[in-house]
Amino acid sequence: xxxxxxxxxxxxxxxxxxxxGAAGYEVxxxxxxxxxxxxxxxxxxxxxxxxKRIGVQLGTTGDIYVSDYxxxxxxxxxxxxxxxxDAIQALKQGKIDCVVIDEQPAIKFVxxxxxxxxxxxxxxxEDYAFVVAKSNTELLDKVNSALEKLEADGTxxxxxxxxxxxxxxxxxxxxxxxxxxxENGTLTVGTNAEFPPYESYEDGQIVGIDMDIMxxxxxxxxxxxxxxxxxxxxxxxxxxTGKVDIGAAGFTVTEERKKNVNxxxxxxxxxxxxxxxxxxxxSEKAGLSEKFYDNFVKDSRYVYLLKGLGNTLLxxxxxxxxGVVFGFLIAIVRTNHDRNGGLTILNAxxxxxxxxxxxxxxxxxxxxxxxxxxxxxxxxxxxxxxxAFGLNSAAYVAEIVRSGIMAVDIGQFEAxxxxxxxxxxxxxxxxxxxxxxxxxxxxCNEFISLLKETSISGYIGLMDLTKGGDxxxxxxxxxxxxxxxxxxxxxxxxMGLSKVVNLLERKLRSNxx
Numbered sequence: 001x002x003x004x005x006x007x008x009x010x011x012x013x014x015x016x017x018x019x020x021g022a023a024g025y026e027v028x029x030x031x032x033x034x035x036x037x038x039x040x041x042x043x044x045x046x047x048x049x050x051x052k053r054i055g056v057q058l059g060t061t062g063d064i065y066v067s068d069y070x071x072x073x074x075x076x077x078x079x080x081x082x083x084x085x086d087a088i089q090a091l092k093q094g095k096i097d098c099v100v101i102d103e104q105p106a107i108k109f110v111x112x113x114x115x116x117x118x119x120x121x122x123x124x125x126e127d128y129a130f131v132v133a134k135s136n137t138e139l140l141d142k143v144n145s146a147l148e149k150l151e152a153d154g155t156x157x158x159x160x161x162x163x164x165x166x167x168x169x170x171x172x173x174x175x176x177x178x179x180x181x182x183e184n185g186t187l188t189v190g191t192n193a194e195f196p197p198y199e200s201y202e203d204g205q206i207v208g209i210d211m212d213i214m215x216x217x218x219x220x221x222x223x224x225x226x227x228x229x230x231x232x233x234x235x236x237x238x239x240x241t242g243k244v245d246i247g248a249a250g251f252t253v254t255e256e257r258k259k260n261v262n263x264x265x266x267x268x269x270x271x272x273x274x275x276x277x278x279x280x281x282x283s284e285k286a287g288l289s290e291k292f293y294d295n296f297v298k299d300s301r302y303v304y305l306l307k308g309l310g311n312t313l314l315x316x317x318x319x320x321x322x323g324v325v326f327g328f329l330i331a332i333v334r335t336n337h338d339r340n341g342g343l344t345i346l347n348a349x350x351x352x353x354x355x356x357x358x359x360x361x362x363x364x365x366x367x368x369x370x371x372x373x374x375x376x377x378x379x380x381x382x383x384x385x386x387x388a389f390g391l392n393s394a395a396y397v398a399e400i401v402r403s404g405i406m407a408v409d410i411g412q413f414e415a416x417x418x419x420x421x422x423x424x425x426x427x428x429x430x431x432x433x434x435x436x437x438x439x440x441x442x443x444c445n446e447f448i449s450l451l452k453e454t455s456i457s458g459y460i461g462l463m464d465l466t467k468g469g470d471x472x473x474x475x476x477x478x479x480x481x482x483x484x485x486x487x488x489x490x491x492x493x494x495m496g497l498s499k500v501v502n503l504l505e506r507k508l509r510s511n512x513x
Contacts, residue, residue, distance in 0.1 A: 043098045043276045045121050050074035055087035055096040059233035061126055061252040062100035062272050082231060083194050085474045088113055091277060099275040102126075102250055104164055106273045108196040113477055115281050123272035129263040130210075131247035133239050137262070143246065144265050146220035150213070156267055159212045163197040175212040177219060184222040189214050190244035190461075192232040194474035198250045201471055203299055210248040213267060230461030236261055238461075241375045295481040301472050308468030309489060315385045315464070316451045322390025323450065327397025330354070332427065334398065335405045339413075340423075350398070357395035363456045365392055370460045381462040385454065393450045400446060404439035405431055437505075444501040448494050455490075465489060 043052055049066070051074045056063040058080040069076035079096050081087040087099045088109050101109075106118050132140045150156050155175070162173035191199045191210065199208040206227050218225040228244050235247040239261055250270070253263050296302040330350045337347035357365065366388040374384055408431050416426035458467035469486040473479055 042279075043119075043274065045119065046123055046274065049098070049274075050076055052097040053077045053079060053095070055079045055081060055090055055099040057084045057087060057101060057232060058082055060084075060101070061254065062102070062123075064254060064256070065124060065272065066100050083470070083474055084109065085194060085477050086479075088116065088275070088477060089479050091116060091275065094277075097276070100272055101275065102195075103271050103273045104197055105195050105250075106275050107164075109275065109477070115278055116275055117278040117281075119274045119276060121274070123274055125269060125271045126252040127266040128250055128268045128270060129253050129266045130214075131236065131239055131251050131257070131261045131263060132245070133242070134260070134262055136245070139245060140262050140264060142221055143217055146217045147213075147265050147267060149220060150216050151267070155216050156213060159209055159216070160268065162212070163209050175216055177215060180219055180222060182218070182222055182224045185224070186226050187214070187218045187221065187223040187246065188226045188228060188244045190228050190230055190235040190238045190247045190249070192235065192249045193229045193471070195232075195250050199248070201304075201475055204303060209268075210250065214246070214248050228461050229463075231459060234459065234461070237371055241371045243371070243375075291478060291481050295472055295476050295478055296485070301475065304463075304468035304471045305465065305485065305489070306468075308463050308465040311382065311457070311463055312451075312454050312465040313493075315382060315389060315454050315457065318386040319389035319393060319450060319454070320447060322386060323393030323397050323446075326391065326394035328401055330394065330398035331401035331405060334402050336423070338402075338406070339410075354395050354398065357392055358399075362389070362392045362453050363459060366456065366460060381457075381460055384460060385457050385462055389450060389454060392453070393446060396446050396449075397443065400439050400442045401435065404435035404442075407438055408434050440501060440505050444498065447501075448497060451493060451497070452490060 043049065050069055050072060054066050054069065054076065056066055056078060063078070063080060066076075066078050070078055079087070079090065081090065084099075084101050084105055087096070087101070090096050091099050092113065092115055099106075100123055103118075103122075110116055110118055130143060132143065147156070158173040159175055161169040162171060162175070164170070165173070189211075191206065193199045193201055193206045193208075195208075197208055198210045199206060201207075206229060211227065214227075215225055228238070230238060232249055235244070235249055236257070238244045239247050247261070251257070251263070252270075253266060257263070296305075330353070333343050333346045333350050337343050366385065369388045370381070370384045405427075412430055412434065413426055416430045417423075421429065454464055455466040457464040458470065465486055469482040472482040476482075
């Protein structure tokens with residue numbers, strides 16, 4: 001009981017430390033922003049961009065255009081973020097001087113964030129279109145025909161008015177799905193749902209201009225619509241490898257992109273704008289209770305965390321089973337070869353496997369399995385994640401188990417054989433039970449690492465715990481609450497796992513008395 005009380009007290013102290021440290025960080029960031037703000041020159045037009053720190057969303061048109069400033073010798077620094085909302089947060093904290101992004105998302109950002117404004121001068125004009133694989137010309141023709149019809153009957157104009165029209169038009173022209181047969185298969189759309197008003201989350205659903213147009217197109221084609229949310233820079237690779245049929249994420253038609261994909265007919269014209277800090281506005285910080293409500297209670301946003309947590313636990317448990325089974329098998333093969341010189345070919349294959357898996361990042365392995373190995377196989381993302389994390393974990397489990405087996409005195413093995421036990425019986429009855437007790441702490445660390453490694457599942461568009469927090473951040477533009485919540489959930493799970501392993505370890509050691 002005393003030990004349990006101490007652990008609870010330590011957990012509470014750690015929780016308070018995180019909150020105090022995070023709050024202190026916000027104050028320091030605000031002070032740093034004010035300091036930076038007073039010493040840096042202001043961006044008033046595109047002519048002021050050379051030599052500045054420019055924020056963009058990775059892979060977007062803004063990223064393409066401002067890249068030219070990096071090589072002009074002016075000392076320009078381009079900061080690339082996975083999400084436009086992250087770039088906005090960096091701007092508000094004074095880490096960058098401006099953000100170059102599409103106009104409509106910029107308007108949404110300014111509406112929901114005080115202390116920033118859009119410059120009157122446009123950066124550049126651009127045309128939006130949907131993206132289709134080079135080889136899928138049949139789908140390209142069908143989508144273009146559908147877009148032409150939707151343009152002619154005013155459907156696309158109504159959809160745009162519903163989101164970006166006048167005050168009297170916004171919300172008055174929602175697209176109503178047609179009562180048609182969807183017997184022609186499934187149209188899988190890849191998007192990045194952090195780009196309002198074209199695509200964003202609302203009440204747990206992905207909505208926006210692009211999504212409504214895609215619903216209208218799927219109705220015209222008689223196809224079921226399936227939406228896959230993924231990182232923006234992953235959409236074109238997903239299209240090229242056949243993971244999705246069409247990309248809809250405010251794609252600007254560029255010559256560079258045309259080398260890899262085909263574009264449909266354009267459906268709207270937009271422009272890139274520059275967002276800067278507005279020194280004339282004093283932003284009022286909301287209290288903790290208000291932030292908590294906005295991030296988790298409002299519109300039931302906590303559901304994103306619950307759904308992500310469920311997937312994280314499922315992936316971890318299944319990957320753990322894969323890792324343990326394959327890890328023990330590899331360890332037995334390697335040990336057999338080390339002691340008896342047998343299984344030469346299998347041992348060579350195992351060593352090659354261990355070298356490759358332990359020598360490459362798990363994120364690269366995940367992407368290779370999803371985009372390359374399973375390129376033409378229609379399998380669930382959870383299955384892909386389980387295979388990727390399971391095979392990665394197996395390599396580390398194998399070496400942990402092998403070291404545990406080799407640590408058992410060779411005399412134990414010889415004693416078993418002298419009693420008439422064969423190799424398998426000796427390993428199962430004498431060697432492995434002792435090895436497991438020795439390696440349990442190391443295995444626990446590997447399991448904890450596996451749990452935390454699943455946080456990169458979002459790179460293949462899978463909703464995990466970290467992705468759930470990212471969705472909340474993209475909606476509320478608040479970094480503190482979602483990140484701390486995700487961190488605490490991981491912390492609680494790790495502490496729980498450590499507690500279980502400690503109990504198991506004590507139970508195993510009690511047998512030695």
